[in-house]
Amino acid sequence: MTEQSAPGTDRLSSVATAARILREFGKHSTQLGVSQLARRVGVNKSTTHRIIWTLVDEGLLERVEETGLFRLTTTMRSLGxxxxxxxxxxxxxxxxxxxxxxxxxxxxxxxxxxxxxxxxxxxxxxxxxxxxxxxxxxxxxxxxxxxxxxxxxxxxxxxxxxxxxxxxxxxxxxxxxxxxxxxxxxxxxxxxxxxxxxxxxxxxxxxxxxxxxxxxxxxxxxxxxxxxxxxxxxxxxxxxxxxxxxxxxxxxxxxxxxx
Incomplete structure (x- = not known):
């Protein structure tokens, strides 16, 4: 018998939350704020804030200066x-x-x-x-x-x-x-x-x-x-x-x- 974990038992909650956050931008919402995203994915604001800025650092999200909200980067929009x-x-x-x-x-x-x-x-x-x-x-x-x-x-x-x-x-x-x-x-x-x-x-x-x-x-x-x-x-x-x-x-x- 192998020592591999059953599917889903070793998933990282932060990665799963990041994936849910990214998916929210595909639901006809081009710009979203931290509070909106926290409510939608069911995670507290501080955790959501950290994950969002990590996604910004990785080039997957960007902050819109005019609105203070976040959106997918050109790279992510192009992939979609x-x-x-x-x-x-x-x-x-x-x-x-x-x-x-x-x-x-x-x-x-x-x-x-x-x-x-x-x-x-x-x-x-x-x-x-x-x-x-x-x-x-x-x-x-x-x-x-x-x-x-x-x-x-x-x-x-x-x-x-x-x-x-x-x-x-x-x-x-x-x-x-x-x-x-x-x-x-x-x-x-x-x-x-x-x-x-x-x-x-x-x-x-x-x-x-x-x-x-x-x-x-x-x-x-x-x-x-x-x-x-x-x-x-x-x-x-x-x-x-x-x-x-x-x-x-x-x-x-x-x-x-x-x-």
């Missing part, structure tokens, strides 16, 4: 927004991705931009899974993928310039674009044509094509792509451009975009 976006994408993408199977047996992905990486939040694996794209939650360098090109191409100009300037355009293969001016020209081309291609730039013998997914305001929030191993990377996956663009439009419609 990312989780909500991933859930909405899952719901909107499920049927369109399944129907894309009529056109390809390749590996399908939905991804979002996370810094200078793409983060895969949805996946449909084909018969020959692409080893460089292992699972939901995995990442890849944005500059070497069709998905990354799409997500960067549709950014506001200032943010795009700032991100590209800070990127390391490391070669994944001999075909990876490593010149900054050439990469910026590629992003302009992607934005004009409405889709991106990757021809052996991230993995030898692998091609992909991607298209933008838009939110109700028309902003690009994600990208859908298909990747396949091919005999000739020069040919790419041009035959899948129309299906992938249509799939992206259908997912966008599911998010509320009226095309």
């Amino acid at each position: 927004a990312s989780a909500e976006t991933a859930q909405r994408l899952h719901e909107a993408a499920t049927t369109p991705l399944d129907e894309l199977r009529r056109y390809t047996a390749g590996t399908l992905h939905v991804a979002i931009l996370d810094g200078t990486d793409v983060l895969y939040v949805e996946r449909r694996e084909g018969p020959g899974a692409i080893p460089v794209f292992r699972s939901v939650g995995s990442r890849n360098a944005a500059h070497a993928t069709s998905t990354g090109k799409v997500l960067l191409a549709f950014l506001p100009a200032e943010r795009q310039a700032r991100l590209v300037e800070g990127m390391r355009l490391s070669p994944k293969t001999s075909r990876t674009i490593t010149s900054r001016p050439e990469f910026l020209a590629e992003l302009q081309r992607v934005r004009r044509q409405g889709y991106a291609e990757n021809r052996g730039e991230s993995e030898p013998g692998m091609c992909s094509v991607a298209a933008p997914i838009r939110d109700p305001l028309g902003q690009v929030v994600a990208s859908v792509s298909v990747a396949e191993q091919v005999e000739s990377v020069d040919a790419g996956l041009r035959h899948l451009v129309a299906p992938i663009v249509e799939t992206a439009a259908r997912i966008s419609s599911g998010l509320g975009w009226n095309r």
Whole structure:
């Protein structure tokens, strides 16, 4: 018999209280005070005060000078927004991705931009899974993928310039674009044509094509792509451009975009 404690017997009450405090900010209350939080979580004010300021020190809460109340930091709000976006994408993408199977047996992905990486939040694996794209939650360098090109191409100009300037355009293969001016020209081309291609730039013998997914305001929030191993990377996956663009439009419609 092991000496591990049963679940819940060794929980730290201060950590549990901190978690309850953070959850209160997700109940449609953007700013809260110490007294309010103490009443809501059922802990005395002095304990609540200490925990709140610990959360401030850790960068999870911040004090609003104008009101004297507390709110989630930008980092915490972004985490919540990312989780909500991933859930909405899952719901909107499920049927369109399944129907894309009529056109390809390749590996399908939905991804979002996370810094200078793409983060895969949805996946449909084909018969020959692409080893460089292992699972939901995995990442890849944005500059070497069709998905990354799409997500960067549709950014506001200032943010795009700032991100590209800070990127390391490391070669994944001999075909990876490593010149900054050439990469910026590629992003302009992607934005004009409405889709991106990757021809052996991230993995030898692998091609992909991607298209933008838009939110109700028309902003690009994600990208859908298909990747396949091919005999000739020069040919790419041009035959899948129309299906992938249509799939992206259908997912966008599911998010509320009226095309």
